Amino acid sequence: MSSYILGLSAYYHDSAAALLRDGKIVAAAQEERFTRKKHDPAFPTHAINYCLEEAGIRLPHIGHVVFYDKPLLKFERLLETYLHYAPRGFRSFVTAMPVWLKEKLFLKKTLQTELSTLSGLKEKELPPLLFTEHHQAHAASAFYPSPFEKAAVICLDGVGEWATTSVWQGEGNQLTPLWQIDFPHSLGLLYSAFTYYTGFKVNSGEYKLMGLAPYGEPKYVDLILDQLLDLREDGTFHLNMRYFDFATGLTMTNRRFAELFASPPRQPESKLTQKEMDIARSIQVVTEEVVLRLARTVQQETGNDHVCLAGGVALNCVANGRLLREGLFKDIWVQPAAGDAGGALGAALSTWHEYQENTRIPDPHDSMQGAYLGPSFSRETVRQWLDKQKLPYTELDDPQLMERLAAILEDGNVVGWFQGRMEFGPRALGSRSIIGDARNPKMQSTMNLRIKYRESFRPFAPAIKHDKVSEWFGHDRNSPYMLIVAEVQADKRLPMTTEEQALFGIDKLNIPRSQIPAVTHVDYSARLQTVHPATNPRFYQLLDAFENRTGCPILVNTSFNVRGEPIVCTPEDAYRCFMRTGMDYLVLENFLLDKSQLTN
The missing domain is CATH 3.30.420.40 (ATPase, nucleotide binding domain)
Structure with a gap:
């Protein structure tokens, strides 16, 4: 039983x-x-x-x-x-x-x-x-599903009961707690304080702060380390609580924090200035430094070759990529649902x-x-729903569908892609995705403004066949969960003029930097998703068909939702989102819907 x-x-x-x-x-x-x-x-x-x-x-x-x-x-x-x-x-x-x-x-x-x-x-x-x-x-969500028999585990978040940072030894079926840092001293809450101060929503806007960082300069690093954060050589830290309000108040930062940075918190939705970009870059640099020092200490104390990460801070894929490149561990594994859902x-x-x-x-x-642990919908279920709604569609078996989609994507169209089991965690990984041609220089702004209704500066992720990743990126292993940032290979970058190199802040945005400009951030970085035929065969087949047609094994992959809404779950959710946005085509399992046939 x-x-x-x-x-x-x-x-x-x-x-x-x-x-x-x-x-x-x-x-x-x-x-x-x-x-x-x-x-x-x-x-x-x-x-x-x-x-x-x-x-x-x-x-x-x-x-x-x-x-x-x-x-x-x-x-x-x-x-x-x-x-x-x-x-x-x-x-x-x-x-x-x-x-x-x-x-x-x-x-x-x-x-x-x-x-x-x-x-x-x-x-x-x-x-x-x-x-x-x-x-x-x-810690259990990080270690037990990982591929490692033995590994150090680092958990970093806002706060649990008391712990904000905890270190564990995982071996076999046991997790042994080693040490922790307690509330109110929290790297997660420090990052969220800057999320709040720069006008984004705490517990969801942290991604925006991370995406904004490459547009700025690290001007405030010394100020943060001198006034806000007492960071020791071993990575342990104390916050100066004179500047924060989260322990006892109703906001993240207080008047002293605003005075330290010479202005009140940015009003949500107001214009972003170079100052917010510089602040974002500064707190990102500090976060990476804390993570690296902690990891170095943990490696020295435990002697492990591998490390697992969880907690909200583990969703900082820039810090994860840095940790991997520094080579402190042979490999790292991050729980894809690293936040509270993964708990x-x-x-x-x-x-x-x-x-x-x-x-x-x-x-x-x-x-x-x-x-891929969420609900799925059979071909027959989808057909019945489409027929009930009296919607025009073309039904195609996989080989024909992939060929047709490759041509549609090459023509610059944006496609809603709904198939298989829904993803668990904050990232769409090719089951509930919006996809486009990564080579198209207009694709980032089209997706951000016409489809996602979100800030123009935010980068998109490349989905790439796992066996082609090192040809395009400075990365030599799998990254199936979009939790590692790597740089575009030098031979895929485009030379920039002296005038372009001198641009500052948001003016950097519209300069194509590589052969895949839609997924290349202003610092040549990209948040990688490697796609594997064992776990998502249909998405891999689509990438394969697109590569056969264009020579490029990469598509833009962003989550199937609009700003402020969760990722879609059902065919009905997908159709509703499709009709409210500038997407051109919708795939529901093996059914292709053309927006032009639906709006005439």
Whole structure:
């Protein structure tokens, strides 16, 4: 009889559910994809139902339900923090306490009530409920699916219960905690403070800050290290809390922070100036330095050849690429759902390996199955939906479809690409993607402004056949999850005039820098996704067809959504997004829809 474990994360941001069967990942998804509320923190009812349906079971079949956090420890941290800073923070205290006393402190009861409502079971009939610590769940999500038998694990995020940075030794089926840095000293919260100060939304705008960095100069690095961050040689650090408001207030930074940088925080949606670009570059440089120093210390202390990363900071693919290039470790592996959603998976994996003491046999690639762990829709299901909507379409078998799409993409069209199982984590990896020709110099601005409705400076990622990656990029291994940044090879770059080289800031944007300008950032970097026939055969076939036609094995790959919305989940979501944007064609499994036939 199979053993099932259901992992849950909820109530902060990016709620999710993940299901294991005999230690293997069956399904995992974020709640936002079903409710269409970005970063939805609600109890993941829809995600749980999907996981159970995918396995063909009901809740009574589950052996354990595991939550990714220990609420009593978190409550202890809140109380101690407020006491430490009193009387500062009284407004924040008054705001937070009623929610804790009414809901979060009694989380076990809340979870049991939700599970009863979902399943129709009485509370005494529910599966046993377990709790992991927050960073334990992150560490488990990083190490257990990795291809390594033995590895150091570094978790970096805003804050769990107390830990903001934690270091672990992973070996076999065990994770041993080595040391941690506690709240309020947090690299994740430092980066989020600058996200807030530059006018972006905390917990979602950090990508924008990272994308803005190459337009700036690192002018504020010394100021950050002198005034805000006491960074030691071993990578451990302390924040100067005089400048921050997140421990006791309702914002990330305070008046002193604004005075230090000689202006108030940028108003969201207002014009970006060179100053924001320089600040973004500066905090990115500092972040990379912290990560490198920590990694160097961890390598020296543990002697490991490999390292695994999780936590929100592990989504900083520029820092990941730097860590790999520095060669401190032979290889690194980053959990693709590195943020709180991945905590659901980590909680389940921790229970299987540590609590139940089951043997671990690492997969030589990894056990995430390409992160394709969400819902899929059969060809017949899609056909029935299209017919019901009375939509005109062309149905093509794979070889004809790939040939047709290669020609459509070569002509400069933008295609919505929906096939297979939805991705788990924040990146679209060729199942719920918007794709275009990476060689087209207008493609970046077209996608940003006409389709994604987002800031023009933001770069796009290249999806490339895994066996061609080193021909085009300074990278010699797999990067299936779009979590490593590498540089475009010198022989693929375009020479720039003296005038072009002298350009500053956002003026750099529209200068083609390589043979693939749509995915080449202003510093010649690109956020790589290597595509593998074992995990996504159809996307690989499309890249192959495009290469046969054009000589280029690369397409632009960005997530199938518009700004402010989650990535699409169903064919209906995809069609709605397609019709509201400037996309030219939509692929739903084997069905091709032409916008020109739909709008006449």
